[in-house]
Amino acid sequence: MSELPSHTLHICVTCRPKGASPDAVRDGRLLFEAVAALHAEWPARDQVALNGVECMSGCDRACTVALSGPGKPSYLFCDKAPTPETAAAALDLAAQYAASDTGVLMRGDRPGPFRSGILAKIPPAAL
Numbered sequence: 410m411s412e413l414p415s416h417t418l419h420i421c422v423t424c425r426p427k428g429a430s431p432d433a434v435r436d437g438r439l440l441f442e443a444v445a446a447l448h449a450e451w452p453a454r455d456q457v458a459l460n461g462v463e464c465m466s467g468c469d470r471a472c473t474v475a476l477s478g479p480g481k482p483s484y485l486f487c488d489k490a491p492t493p494e495t496a497a498a499a500l501d502l503a504a505q506y507a508a509s510d511t512g513v514l515m516r517g518d519r520p521g522p523f524r525s526g527i528l529a530k531i532p533p534a535a536l
């Protein structure tokens with residue numbers, strides 16, 4: 410029996426640019442599906458689960474992507490484009506996060522699309 414992944418990459422599937430029709434396919438859905446396609450064959454998928462969520466309260470800064478893991482700060486990134494580059498970078502970032510003992514993601518070490526646009530860095534739970 411395999412263990413469940415200890416880390417999670419969250420992607421908001423309901424994000425859309427300001428002014429976009431609510432009936433149009435959401436940019437967040439497009440980004441999630443691009444990441445999901447890569448995640449299905451990703452070597453680190455046993456460490457990082459992919460979680461599509463409806464809203465992470467960053468609606469004015471679509472698309473939003475978040476990371477969480479045990480004993481590590483949680484991050485909420487915003488302003489991400491639903492592109493193949495962002496999708497690949499999200500998994501690179503998640504791999505860095507899972508491999509780090511502290512979970513701290515220094516700007517210069519992060520993949521290009523994630524060097525900016527941090528909306529929140531939340532400390533780990535005090536246990």
Ligand code: FES
Binds near residue numbers: 424425464466468
């Ligand atoms: S709709 Fe994506 S953060 Fe609210």
